[in-house]
Amino acid sequence: MFLAGEKWAARFEDFQQEAWRLETLPQYLMPQEEDEFEAFKAGTRIDPHAVSNEYTDRLRRQAAEGRAQGRVHIVTRPLTDYLQFEFAQYYAPHALAGEQIRILDVTDRDNPLAGVQDFWMFDRAEVVLMNYRPDGQQINREVYEGDVARFIEYQRIAVAESVPLEEYVKGIDV
Secondary structure: OEOOHHHHHHHHHHOOOEEEEEEOOOOOEOHHHHHHHHHHHOOOOOOHHHOOOHHHHHHHHHHHOOOEEEEEEEEOOOOOHHHHHHHHHHHHHHHHOOOEEEEEEOOOOOOOOOOOOOEEEEOOOEEEEEEEOOOOEEEEEEEOOOOOHHHHHHHHHHHHHOEEHHHHHOOOOO
16 A cells, blocks of 8 residues: 555554654655755755744654654765755754654664665554655655564664764764
8 A cells, every 4th residue: 555645644643652764865856845955055054943844843742742753864974965954954953843863874884774675664563665766756655564573673773773863963064
């Protein structure tokens, strides 16, 4: 089953304990980000403390309700322009709003999750595979129809091998 629109949005309203994502790509081509990305490359920066939108409001509400949202992004240095944009424009304000964002840098080491694709996992019970073209353009979101045990293990490895965003960005310019 593929997810879009309201059925996809409902996953983020309906989870009970945790929504968690693994990100593996150096860029994501999202049409709704094009203007912001171009502005970022031209030097425009935001104050992450001043960001308040539907996404950050939801993160704050969920954190207050005791529901967690987190992610690990696997990266290599030098960071792509897109990753610098994502860290500054999205990750910084989202972390301030309560999202638990971690970075797994595999620049000088083997990737413990090589070959694992992007996914979201909800309450460690449902996995949604995020299908992308190699350039980062999203194809679709597909509910995984199988045992989620290996995805729980991927999450364990990703969290154990990564560092919090705040620690990772110390000393790098994003």
